[in-house]
Amino acid sequence: MAETKPKPKIQKEAVPIPKQKPEDRRNNFNEVALGYTEKQALAEANRCLQCPKPQCIQGCPVEIEIPAFIKLIREGKFEEAIKKLKDKNSLPAICGRVCPQEEQCQKFCIVGKVGEPVSIGRLERFVADWERAKGVKVSDNSSPKSKKVAIIGAGPAGLTAAADLSKQGHKVVIFEALHLPGGVLVYGIPEFRLPKSIVRAEVDYIEKLGVELKLGYLIGRTHTIPELLKERGFDAVFIGTGAGLPAFMNVPGENLGGIYSANEFLIRVNLMKSYAFPAYDTPIRIGKHVVVIGGGNVAMDSARSALRLGAEQVCIVYRRSREELPARKEEIENAEEEGILCKFLAAPTRFIGDEKGWVKAMECICMELGPPDESGRRRPVPVKGSEFVMDVDTVIVAIGRTPNPIIQSTTEGLAVTKWGTIVTDENGKTSIAGVYAGGDIVTGEATVISAMGAGKKAAKAIHQYLMKT
Amino acid sequence: MYKILVTKELAPKVKLFEVAAPEIAEKAKPGQFIILIIGKTGERIPLTITGYDRKKGTISFVFNEVGKTTKQLGLMEEGECIETITGPLGNSSEIRNFGNVLCIGGGVMIAPMFLQVQALKEAGNKVTTVIGARIKDLLFFEDEMKAHSDKLYVTTDDGSKGYKGLDFLGKILAKEKFDHCVAMGPVVMMKNICEKTKPFGLRTIVTLTPIMVDGMGMCGVCRVTVAGKMKFACVDGPEFDGHAVDFDGLIKRQRLFLPEERLSSLLWEKLGGCTCGGN
Ligand SMILES: Cc1cc2nc3c(=O)[nH]c(=O)nc-3n(C[C@H](O)[C@H](O)[C@H](O)COP(=O)(O)OP(=O)(O)OC[C@H]3O[C@@H](n4cnc5c(N)ncnc54)[C@H](O)[C@@H]3O)c2cc1C
Ligand SMILES: Cc1cc2nc3c(=O)[nH]c(=O)nc-3n(C[C@H](O)[C@H](O)[C@H](O)COP(=O)(O)OP(=O)(O)OC[C@H]3O[C@@H](n4cnc5c(N)ncnc54)[C@H](O)[C@@H]3O)c2cc1C
Ligand code: SF4
Ligand code: SF4
Ligand code: FES
Numbered sequence: 001m002a003e004t005k006p007k008p009k010i011q012k013e014a015v016p017i018p019k020q021k022p023e024d025r026r027n028n029f030n031e032v033a034l035g036y037t038e039k040q041a042l043a044e045a046n047r048c049l050q051c052p053k054p055q056c057i058q059g060c061p062v063e064i065e066i067p068a069f070i071k072l073i074r075e076g077k078f079e080e081a082i083k084k085l086k087d088k089n090s091l092p093a094i095c096g097r098v099c100p101q102e103e104q105c106q107k108f109c110i111v112g113k114v115g116e117p118v119s120i121g122r123l124e125r126f127v128a129d130w131e132r133a134k135g136v137k138v139s140d141n142s143s144p145k146s147k148k149v150a151i152i153g154a155g156p157a158g159l160t161a162a163a164d165l166s167k168q169g170h171k172v173v174i175f176e177a178l179h180l181p182g183g184v185l186v187y188g189i190p191e192f193r194l195p196k197s198i199v200r201a202e203v204d205y206i207e208k209l210g211v212e213l214k215l216g217y218l219i220g221r222t223h224t225i226p227e228l229l230k231e232r233g234f235d236a237v238f239i240g241t242g243a244g245l246p247a248f249m250n251v252p253g254e255n256l257g258g259i260y261s262a263n264e265f266l267i268r269v270n271l272m273k274s275y276a277f278p279a280y281d282t283p284i285r286i287g288k289h290v291v292v293i294g295g296g297n298v299a300m301d302s303a304r305s306a307l308r309l310g311a312e313q314v315c316i317v318y319r320r321s322r323e324e325l326p327a328r329k330e331e332i333e334n335a336e337e338e339g340i341l342c343k344f345l346a347a348p349t350r351f352i353g354d355e356k357g358w359v360k361a362m363e364c365i366c367m368e369l370g371p372p373d374e375s376g377r378r379r380p381v382p383v384k385g386s387e388f389v390m391d392v393d394t395v396i397v398a399i400g401r402t403p404n405p406i407i408q409s410t411t412e413g414l415a416v417t418k419w420g421t422i423v424t425d426e427n428g429k430t431s432i433a434g435v436y437a438g439g440d441i442v443t444g445e446a447t448v449i450s451a452m453g454a455g456k457k458a459a460k461a462i463h464q465y466l467m468k469t
Numbered sequence: 470m471y472k473i474l475v476t477k478e479l480a481p482k483v484k485l486f487e488v489a490a491p492e493i494a495e496k497a498k499p500g501q502f503i504i505l506i507i508g509k510t511g512e513r514i515p516l517t518i519t520g521y522d523r524k525k526g527t528i529s530f531v532f533n534e535v536g537k538t539t540k541q542l543g544l545m546e547e548g549e550c551i552e553t554i555t556g557p558l559g560n561s562s563e564i565r566n567f568g569n570v571l572c573i574g575g576g577v578m579i580a581p582m583f584l585q586v587q588a589l590k591e592a593g594n595k596v597t598t599v600i601g602a603r604i605k606d607l608l609f610f611e612d613e614m615k616a617h618s619d620k621l622y623v624t625t626d627d628g629s630k631g632y633k634g635l636d637f638l639g640k641i642l643a644k645e646k647f648d649h650c651v652a653m654g655p656v657v658m659m660k661n662i663c664e665k666t667k668p669f670g671l672r673t674i675v676t677l678t679p680i681m682v683d684g685m686g687m688c689g690v691c692r693v694t695v696a697g698k699m700k701f702a703c704v705d706g707p708e709f710d711g712h713a714v715d716f717d718g719l720i721k722r723q724r725l726f727l728p729e730e731r732l733s734s735l736l737w738e739k740l741g742g743c744t745c746g747g748n
Contacts, residue, residue, distance in 0.1 A: 177683075177685050179506055179513075179555070187687075218558065221558060222496060222555075246687070248689065255692060255718055255722065257722065260690075261688060264690045267683060267687065268688075280510045281512035281538060282512040283729030285728075357724075404685070405704075406686070406704070
């Protein structure tokens with residue numbers, strides 16, 4: 001028998017990330033995952049095989065040179081590592097925390113074939129946090145401001161496009177309808193998963209690049225896109241307005257008190273900080289028995305927030321089974337550790353109120369899984385006569401969000417699909433010259449990193465367009 | 470930052486503010502509203518636009534001091550700044566020559582009704598106006614309304630001035646044919662008016678004021694049932710056909726946070742009632 005070459009020794013287990021204990025964290029809004037120490041980061045970076053043909057990169061929507069930045073961590077060159085990351089991703093501290101890595105970069109990692117994949121996201125977070133702690137430097141950006149670009153929406157898509165265009169030397173103004181920048185990063189994803197100070201730091205960085213931020217401007221009302229182009233001197237516009245319109249179920253009793261859309265609930269808690277009521281003025285009321293309808297990230301975030309606001313019991317009601325839960329695996333585990341309950345294969349049919357108009361019970365029907373639907377997942381089918389009633393006093397409806405419609409209805413000539421998303425080519429170009437779009441407003445609900453990827457592509461196309469005109 | 474240029478007390482606890490907001494002034498139309506935040510820890514509250522001066526770059530609104538935020542706002546002085554104002558929000562009113570119109574403004578909403586009355590008059594309508602309040606001290610803009618209306622009626626809940634209650638409306642409606650009616654005021658009053666105009670088939674446009682947070686269609690707290698369908702008052706309204714509105718549902722939803730609102734107001738008063746709003 002021929003001698004085989006000794007294989008490189010693979011460390012099968014990933015270095016675990018330190019976390020707040022479940023019994024502590026269910027009582028506070030502080031970040032759950034605490035981040036690697038330098039030593040832990042080095043150990044994890046050493047698990048990377050530095051593949052000559054790295055598979056991981058294809059899983060990253062912005063094509064970060066993953067082995068290269070990991071190598072720099074190994075060598076202790078954090079300054080260079082962050083530069084490498086920022087070449088492709090202007091918001092690494094955020095992506096390292098909220099990217100569904102198990103579906104993206106880490107899904108393709110070779111080490112994942114024999115053990116746990118390299119924790120690319122955690123390493124990304126480590127470097128970004130290291131840089132923030134030290135103080136972010138902005139490279140000199142004194143090139144003349146040649147053209148003027150308006151960015152609509154300060155979510156990940158808009159922020160990324162703004163950063164890239166500003167780096168190209170254009171004068172960039174972001175118009176954001178809310179009073180704080182960040183989009184879903186500030187109004188949706190809770191503090192315990194993405195501290196708002198991190199979003200603020202990333203926005204500060206973008207402002208330092210010379211981007212002007214105008215808050216409280218609802219485009220379509222305060223100004224319209226044709227006005228921005230014709231009267232306000234903008235040469236191009238990027239639309240990154242996201243998918244923020246809450247869906248309801250259209251079942252009887254949905255207008256009862258105590259029934260929130262996930263958006264209302266999360267906007268109150270995150271954007272308006274009602275967890276700190278009455279120090280902050282916006283109230284929230286949470287009962288003893290909370291149910292959350294849905295199974296995505298939004299449902300998990302709502303459930304875990306409700307728990308932290310003092311609910312005795314929080315139960316997720318999902319119409320498919322555990323296998324189909326669309327939320328990130330890590331977040332499902334976190335939720336279960338904290339004591340969130342799940343009721344699978346059930347959907348509400350009606351809400352029952354008390355004499356004051358508050359919800360007191362919810363009638364559900366059981367489901368079974370039929371053949372797959374368009375999304376490829378098995379379609380839930382109601383089981384006749386299987387209705388049951390649950391006592392509830394708070395309901396959070398997290399069954400999906402559709403595109404914000406105001407731009408589409410106030411911009412003549414803008415091509416829109418029947419779902420209300422904006423039609424673009426692969427570079428984000430819309431049906432109007434000089435107007436580009438990207439992120440959830442084009443794809444429907446997706447991810448932070450895909451919105452950033454779209455912002456990047458559009459910024460490149462906008463720059464090319466501006467250089468030609 | 471939006472600077473307060475003029476403050477005026479129109480009636481006890483009813484104040485008019487004129488603020489510098491040139492970009493909003495440029496676009497504002499009757500029927501639209503703004504959302505303001507006083508300071509960093511503040512809540513977002515909706516108020517109807519009661520006037521705008523595109524040349525001066527100002528807008529005005531009138532508010533009733535009912536809870537923490539409006540009381541705090543009421544203490545602010547000329548020269549001070551409001552942190553954020555977003556607008557104009559919502560759809561503007563339909564203003565055209567309908568013929569003979571009936572305009573009814575109640576309580577603090579007399580102020581935005583004045584803007585409608587002027588616009589409807591300018592569009593060539595014959596305008597009959599009704600202003601109402603709980604008691605006579607809370608009435609305002611009587612002379613202004615008179616100057617812009619063909620006819621003015623005054624009513625109070627307690628009869629301290631003009632007609633007592635809204636029953637006289639029935640008689641007016643029986644006597645005269647109107648082509649269009651707009652009503653703004655407390656929900657109970659609008660409900661009452663709609664019950665009176667319905668038998669006459671008089672289309673009645675009401676302004677709905679549910680609780681709001683973002684005011685741009687993202688949260689759904691402002692949902693109301695109109696003609697059996699769920700509508701978001703901030704983007705689908707705030708004006709709706711009053712004969713199709715589920716007023717009782719709206720009244721219940723307006724009270725959702727009553728205990729918290731009381732607590733907030735009480736605590737703030739106990740702490741001496743500052744105006745900084747967390748700045
Ligand atoms: C609760 C929750 C949890 C999530 N968790 C994750 C996660 O863990 N990982 C992940 O990858 N993704 C997650 N997502 C999805 C992700 O946040 C979105 O896909 C992403 O934020 C989309 O970015 P965007 O820039 O397209 O839009 P958004 O983030 O929605 O930003 C759009 C911005 O535009 C503003 N705007 C809208 N209309 C106008 C207008 N007319 N004028 C001016 N401004 C306007 C909005 O106020 C908003 O600030 C989550 C989403 C939610 C709601
Ligand atoms: C589209 C719209 C336009 C409005 N225009 C005006 C206006 O021009 N002038 C004005 O004074 N008010 C107006 N309102 C109502 C105003 O927004 C509320 O009075 C304000 O939010 C109260 O805030 P607060 O913190 O002072 O009181 P809170 O502490 O929130 O409430 C105190 C009391 O006011 C009642 N209240 C709370 N919210 C509302 C509401 N939305 N409508 C009616 N009563 C309410 C509560 O039941 C409670 O009893 C409007 C509301 C909407 C939705
Ligand atoms: S941005 Fe997201 S997908 Fe790309 S490498 Fe980082 S964690 Fe992975
Ligand atoms: S596939 Fe995995 S092991 Fe290979 S370079 Fe990428 S992260 Fe490293
Ligand atoms: S106020 Fe949030 S949707 Fe209308």
